[in-house]
Amino acid sequence: MESIHKVLIAGIGGASLGTEILKCLMLAGRYAIFGCDVSRYAFGLYAHGFERTFLVDRSNYADSVIGACRNAGTQCVIPGGEEPMMLLSRSASRLKSAGIHLATNLPAVIEKFTDKKSTFEALGKMGFKTPLTVAVEQRSDLDQMAFPCIVKPAVGTGGSSFVFCAENYEEAWLYSAYLIKNGKPCIVQEYIPEKEGEFTVGVLSLPDGRLVGSIALRRIFDAKLSVLSRGKSGLISSGYSQGLVDDFPEVCAEAERIAVSIGSCGPLNIQGRVRNGTLIPFEINPRFSASAYLRALAGFNEVDLYLQFVLKGVEPSARAIRPGYYLRSLCEIYVAPNKVSQWSIGSQTV
Numbered sequence: 001m002e003s004i005h006k007v008l009i010a011g012i013g014g015a016s017l018g019t020e021i022l023k024c025l026m027l028a029g030r031y032a033i034f035g036c037d038v039s040r041y042a043f044g045l046y047a048h049g050f051e052r053t054f055l056v057d058r059s060n061y062a063d064s065v066i067g068a069c070r071n072a073g074t075q076c077v078i079p080g081g082e083e084p085m086m087l088l089s090r091s092a093s094r095l096k097s098a099g100i101h102l103a104t105n106l107p108a109v110i111e112k113f114t115d116k117k118s119t120f121e122a123l124g125k126m127g128f129k130t131p132l133t134v135a136v137e138q139r140s141d142l143d144q145m146a147f148p149c150i151v152k153p154a155v156g157t158g159g160s161s162f163v164f165c166a167e168n169y170e171e172a173w174l175y176s177a178y179l180i181k182n183g184k185p186c187i188v189q190e191y192i193p194e195k196e197g198e199f200t201v202g203v204l205s206l207p208d209g210r211l212v213g214s215i216a217l218r219r220i221f222d223a224k225l226s227v228l229s230r231g232k233s234g235l236i237s238s239g240y241s242q243g244l245v246d247d248f249p250e251v252c253a254e255a256e257r258i259a260v261s262i263g264s265c266g267p268l269n270i271q272g273r274v275r276n277g278t279l280i281p282f283e284i285n286p287r288f289s290a291s292a293y294l295r296a297l298a299g300f301n302e303v304d305l306y307l308q309f310v311l312k313g314v315e316p317s318a319r320a321i322r323p324g325y326y327l328r329s330l331c332e333i334y335v336a337p338n339k340v341s342q343w344s345i346g347s348q349t350v
Contacts, residue, residue: 018080
């Protein structure tokens with residue numbers, strides 16, 4: 001009988017990366033799954049599939065997560081979002097000392113490629129085609145920009161938060177100034193039309209840097225869930241990918257080339273649009289992405305592949321992808337008021 005490994009997901013809010021990872025692990029059927037979150041209203045605290053869940057302390061996050069891991073006896077923790085990833089990555093040595101494997105990319109890769117300014121500077125130096133990108137601190141920084149353009153924070157844009165499509169110079173500066181005034185360093189990128197396709201690509205590498213493979217989904221925008229905004233200037237996708245998984249060799253080859261060049265040693269998600277037949281990345285996330293479960297349904301369960309290697313030393317084998325359209329929606333859950341009120345920091349599922 002196959003041994004069951006205990007895994008904890010840190011960050012399990014509803015319709016989030018954390019709950020998508022839960023579904024990947026449940027699909028694999030060989031894990032005892034635990035979860036934690038800083039909010040007593042997190043969907044995952046009450047969701048089916050967890051052995052136990054924990055409320056952890058936002059102000060003492062790493063120590064609180066380590067405490068939850070010890071309580072559950074877990075050997076591995078998977079960040080369920082960008083903020084948990086950043087916080088835990090900065091405490092990677094403490095997790096390692098506690099005997100807990102952090103299932104994410106290298107801290108150096110995370111630090112560089114969660115900052116969009118450094119991301120596109122690095123990609124440009126490596127010779128990859130990228131959108132025209134400028135860091136904006138004052139109005140004149142926009143003088144070289146093409147329009148329409150995309151204005152977004154340099155960090156923390158998971159789910160396309162605070163992303164705006166500007167039609168002209170004045171709009172671009174207005175929104176840039178808003179971000180700057182609110183303490184969000186921003187970048188502005190030329191807008192690339194989606195007519196040749198927008199893709200989200202998962203590229204998995206092992207902790208030793210060996211490339212496992214990739215899988216590409218061409219996004220569709222018929223459903224409102226996948227569209228943040230749509231106007232005469234262009235379309236901005238939301239954080240909810242859905243669409244066609246198929247054999248896209250050129251797209252996957254470019255994404256894999258990026259992963260190898262940046263030294264990725266773990267999960268990596270690349271989002272981009274195709275222009276003149278070439279994938280042009282506009283976002284890189286050095287973590288599992290919220291489309292992980294769609295990929296798992298298609299036959300590429302990157303979460304399971306990664307964990308089987310780090311926990312059991314199982315070398316990933318070739319996988320047959322099931323081409324087709326992978327669609328998604330939201331689901332609901334009822335929670336009684338007394339179930340919410342009984343939570344306290346460090347408490348377990350009530």
